[in-house]
Amino acid sequence: MSMVSTASKWQKTGFLVFLCVSVCCTLFPFVWMVSTSFKSPAEIFTQTPTFIPAQPTLDNFRNLLKAANLGRSFLNSLVFACGMTVLSLMCNAMAAYGFAKLSFPGREKLFALLLLTMMVPGQVTMMPVFLILKTLGLLNTFTGLIVPGVASVFGIFMLRQFMRDIPEEILEAARIDGCSEFRIFFSIMFPLCRPILATLAIFSFIGAWNEFFWPLIIMLREDMQTLPVALANLNGQFNTDWGLLMAGSVLVVVPVILVFLLAQKHYIKGIAAGGVKE
Amino acid sequence: MKKNALILVLTLLCLLIAAQPAFSSEPEVRLNVWAMGNEGILIRNMADRFEALNPNVRIITQSIPWAAAHEKLVTGVIGGMAPDICQLGTTWMAEFKSMDALEPLDSHLQKSSFVKIEDFFESALSSTFLDEKRFGLPWYVDTRVFFYRTDIASAAGFSEFPKTWNELKALATAIMKNKARDNSPGFAISLPTNDWQIFLMFFWQAGGQIFPEGGLSPLLTAKPAIEAFEFMRSFFNENLASLTSGRDMDLLTAFETGFFPLFVAGPWMVSSLDMSKPQLAGSWTTAPMPANQSGASFIGGSNLVMFKSSKNKELAWKFIEFMMTAENQTAWYEVSKNLPAVREAWNAPALAENPHLKAFRRQLENAVAPPTIPEWEQIANAISDVVEPVMHGKRTAEEALSDISTKAGIVLHRAVKSEGATSLWTLALGLAAGVIMLLLAFFRWGPKELDNISNRRFQPVAVIFVLPAVFLLATFLFIPIVASWFASFTNWDMYGISNPSSVVWVGFDNYRQLFSDPVFWISLRNSLLFTFIGVPLNLICSLLMALVLNREFIRFKALFRIGFFIPCITTMVAVAVIWRWLYNPEFGLLNMALGWVGISGQNWLSNQWLALPSLIIMAVWKGFGYNMIIFIAALQSVPDVLYESAEIDGANDRQQFWHITLPMLRQTTFFVVIMTSIGFLQFFAEPYIMTGGGPLNQTMSVVLYMYNHGFKFYNLGYASSIAYVLFALILCFTLIQSIIKKRLEGAKK
Known part of the structure; x- marks a missing residue:
């Protein structure tokens, strides 16, 4: 496991202090964001910044609720993120199973082709996909927002890596017992892949929640806006209301951090698995 | 447990979708009005007045972020989702007219009893008059x-x-x-x-x-x-x-x-x-x-325009007319502080008695x-x-x-269109056939090491498993990739929207132009700088933190790990807000902190030498946690036996690091370097939100340049050629890295 070493007390304290300082630096911008969101304009623009607002105010949050239809945006973001998560898990897991455990001619080549597309910058496909959705009449719908992102090469790649390590013997045993491939997939693969599925679930949830450009382009009506787009809307052309923006940022960031904290073990395990294997 | 969660999520989804307001059941006539930024919010006041006068009308106002207004309108027009009425900047009029998106207002104007063209400032009117027709009316003016x-x-x-x-x-x-x-x-x-x-x-x-x-x-x-x-x-x-x-x-x-x-x-x-x-x-x-x-x-400002796609043109005109009366122009000034475009509105006390506005009134008569x-x-x-x-x-x-x-x-x-070029469709079909042949050849004679004997067997059920994903990827990934490959050889631009036959094959013109475009070279240099500085920094930070966190005596490891990781899961929009504030030249904390130690503050994002490093620092801050997690996992998979035997042989910490840890991390490092490099080569959101590519294009990245051409100016052909140059670059990078990797492995053996 860990590096075996004998460190002196001084070294130990040194490392600990180093870590604490680094983590404080990393988290500082967030603390500052929260602090600013509770400040009045007068306190925001001072030459001697205060860490804890001297006169905390909820004005920024009140203005926020007045300025934009945030409840609706919140719901939209939730539908988008949840829908994306459920559908993409299903779709990618099935494909990964096909690529990892079933055989068909050209399998590895097809997969190599998929991997190759990972190198194409995402913005290349934006405009054509937009035109396709338009032809299909899917603009301004959750379907149009979610479906193009459901199948992800990255997701299939991660799941396939994981599934390949599951011993063939388990599947063979099930097959001999007369299980159909679907039975095997749902009753054996799915439970065995639980850790990586949990990871990908959080991946796609957080990814969708944070997505900015796609919802901006697809959801043209205001009542279909997602939260990050609504936040970007708060930016004035010439003047910037920093308090309001910070309050908006708090609102966008906090749910994601909560979701992450609840499921961080899976998330971290999954990233590790994706990076270390192969 | 999994099942319950799934059911819960699905129920939630159904509820949410069912909860969407059912607009269709309402009897009133609806009018969609878009305006930019804050004005999109303030226009609600005017809409309320209009609704009070016209009880059966419902005005749906929508605010569009300034930064993304252009691309949003373009996509709206192409997608057939344009509003009935929109605020349009004076400099954008001709562009949207050339897309054939705007409705001429002349016939309405002739019939109107209370809107006269002479009432407006002449300089403000010039942007609405195109090809002998009147598209839109000045809503408010703005002069410097x-x-x-x-x-x-x-x-x-x-x-x-x-x-x-x-x-x-x-x-x-x-x-x-x-x-x-x-x-x-x-x-x-x-x-x-x-x-x-x-x-x-x-x-x-x-x-x-x-x-x-x-x-x-x-x-x-x-x-x-x-x-x-x-x-x-x-x-x-x-x-x-x-x-x-x-x-x-x-x-x-x-x-x-x-x-x-x-x-x-x-x-x-x-x-x-x-x-x-x-x-x-x-x-x-x-x-x-x-x-x-x-x-x-x-002179700038905004016009109100009616879109051709509007289904309620009479009503839309009624709203535009309503906004142009002197009384409502004054009212709009009081709501938004935007200057009236109608002369008479300036006689109202709110404007006439404001001493600071006199200069504007005079300047408006002398503005171009x-x-x-x-x-x-x-x-x-x-x-x-x-x-x-x-x-x-x-x-x-x-x-x-x-x-x-x-x-x-x-x-x-x-x-200026090049005439008489070969028919686009013939060539497109020819190329499509070529691509299909290439694909077939790849599957027939492609790399032999991918031909696993066991995969020659065909399990039909595999089709069912693989098909949904492959179908979606084909529709939303392969076809678009091939389509933009074709587009990169055409002059597809905004004229193509209203007149598809104007799109012609131009061969390598886009690529030729690209290589003589100085901004493209700057953007390329910047993207390489982002990569060559950003990747090593990211690697050092993540590896260092991973090594420290891997020490057995460190407690609360999970907490530290979470702390370092939180920036990775935060949306770029919020991160940009926070960092723009930290980098703010006057009230930003960074400059204040420097001030305490006696260093004078800098204009981080607008100084031409500092803007790029500032963005890199932010990107490293946001991204290093991800690689750190990968490194921690890799470190933990190093067998303890190796360290134990090294210990027995008397190797110290440093020797253990150089001779055990690093070699064991080679695979992981390779993976991390490739993924991070691809990420940095595609650097986009940071400069898009933080600097817009400025100052002096010093933070313009290749992807941002491509995005600007694609969505802002709608030069799809040119944008596609940029995309393919970038693609080639990424491919080269990956190939070079794998060659290096092979060499290293060869050397080891």
């Missing part, structure tokens, strides 16, 4: 005047604001003299260097004209342009103005402290100063432009609008690009002038 501190000006011996260029210069010099005497910080005037409007104002004042000969060339009259360049530059040369552009500088405070006692701005500044600096009242006012040949200023051609937005960008190097002394005025005409030439040339 001088804001100045009366107390500082009179201390410098000027009781009245300068009327000529020479007097302006004299005032600025006198102010600086006083500043030097009092040892007070700052400059005489705030002059943005990346703003085409400021340059054009001086150009017009020097007697210049755009397209002086009527045709598309030359763009600017030469002598006044050079005079304007040199006049502007003299402010920087004589240290009367500062070279850092003011993107995040708080002008209001700089004005209050006297750091910048003079600046040029629009009407929004009047209300901003009234509201946030009431203590300054009485010691500042506005003045019309000092004159050279003329005292012209730039840029030409209404679809390519103007791009030409304006080109001018901004050229002005900045002149102010920095990197180009002479003459060189800049020729730069402008070259750039405008490229933009305008693109508009």
Whole structure:
């Protein structure tokens, strides 16, 4: 496991202090964001910044609720993120199973082709996909927002890596017992892949929640806006209301951090698995 | 447990979708109105008034973020989702007209009993008149005047604001003299260097004209342009103005402290100063432009336009008409502080009695609008690009002038269609056939090592498993990738929207143009810089943290890990807000912290040397946690036995690191380097949100440049060729890295 070493007390304290300082630096911008969101304009623009607002105010949050239809945006973001998560898990897991455990001619080549597309910058496909959705009449719908992102090469790649390590013997045993491939997939693969599925679930949830450009382009009506787009809307052309923006940022960031904290073990395990294997 | 969660999520989804308001059941007529940013929110007030007068009408207002307004409107028009009425900046009129998106208003105007074309300021009307037709009406106007501190000006011996260029210069010099005497910080005037409007104002004042000969060339009259360049530059040369552009500088405070006692701005500044600096009242006012040949200023503002796709044109006209009455123009001023475009509205006390508005009223009679051609937005960008190097002394005025005409030439040339090219469809079909052949060949004769014997077997059920994903990927990934490959050989641009037959095959023209496009080379250099600096920094931070966190005596490992990881899961929009605030030149914490240790603050995002490093630091902060997690996992998979035996052999910490840890991490490092490099080569969101690619294009990345051409200017052909150059670059990177990897492994054996 860990590096075996004998460190002196001084070294130990040194490392600990180093870590604490680094983590404080990393988290500082967030603390500052929260602090600013509770400040009045007068306190925001001072030459001697205060860490804890001297006169905390909820004005920024009140203005926020007045300025934009945030409840609706919140719901939209939730539908988008949840829908994306459920559908993409299903779709990618099935494909990964096909690529990892079933055989068909050209399998590895097809997969190599998929991997190759990972190198194409995402913005290349934006405009054509937009035109396709338009032809299909899917603009301004959750379907149009979610479906193009459901199948992800990255997701299939991660799941396939994981599934390949599951011993063939388990599947063979099930097959001999007369299980159909679907039975095997749902009753054996799915439970065995639980850790990586949990990871990908959080991946796609957080990814969708944070997505900015796609919802901006697809959801043209205001009542279909997602939260990050609504936040970007708060930016004035010439003047910037920093308090309001910070309050908006708090609102966008906090749910994601909560979701992450609840499921961080899976998330971290999954990233590790994706990076270390192969 | 999994199942329950799934059911829960699905139920939630159903509920949410069912909870969407059912608009169709409502009897009223609906009208969609879009406006930008804050105005999109404030227009609700006017909509409420209109609804009170027309009870069966429901106005649905929508606010569009300024930064993304152009792409949003373009996509709206293409997607057939344009509103009935929209606010459209004067410089955008011609472009949307050329897409055939706007409805002419002439017939409505003739019938109207209370909107007369003569009521509007002439200069404001020019942008609405295209090809002998009237598209839209001026909603509000915006012109630039001088804001100045009366107390500082009179201390410098000027009781009245300068009327000529020479007097302006004299005032600025006198102010600086006083500043030097009092040892007070700052400059005489705030002059943005990346703003085409400021340059054009001086150009017009020097007697210049755009397209002086009527045709598309030359763009600017030469002598006044050079005079304007040199006049502007003299402010920087004589240290009367500062070279850092003011993107995040708080002008209001700089004005209050006297750091910048003079600046040029629009009407929004009047209300901003009234509201946030009431203590300054009485010691500042506005003045019309000092004159050279003329005292012209730039006129901007917004028109209200009706879209062709509107299904309620009569009602839409009724709303536009409603917004144009003098009474409602005044009301709109009171709501939004935007200046009325109708002369009569200025007689209302709210406007007539405001002393700061007098200068605007006078300037409006002497204001010039840029030409209404679809390519103007791009030409304006080109001018901004050229002005900045002149102010920095990197180009002479003459060189800049020729730069402008070259750039405008490229933009305008693109508009001239090459006739008689081979039919696009024949070639497209030919190429499609070629691609299919290539794919077939890949599957038939592709790399042998991918031909696993066991996969020759065919399990039909595999099709069912793989099909959904492959189908989706084909539709939303393969086809688009191939489509933009084709597009990269065409001149597909905004004219193609209304007239698809104008899209023709141009062969390698886009690529040829790309390689002679200086901005593309800058963007390429920047992307490589982002990668070569960002990746190693990211690697060092993540590996260092991973090594420390892997020490067995460290407690609360999970907590530290979460702490380092949180930036990775935060949306870029919020991160950009926070960091723009940290980097803020005046109230940003970074500069304050530097101030405490006695280092003077920097203009992080608008300094040409600091902007790129500032973005890299932010990107590393946001991204290193991800790789750290991967490294921790890799470290934990190193067998303990290795360390134990090394311990027995007497190897110290450092030796263990170099001879065990690093070699064992090779695989992981390879993976991490490739993934991170690809990420950095595609650097986009950070500069898009934080700097827009400026200053001097120093943070323009390849993907941002491509995005600008694709979504902002709608040059799909050109944008696609940029995408493919980037693709080739990424491919090369990956290949080089795998060759290096093979070499290393070969050397080990």
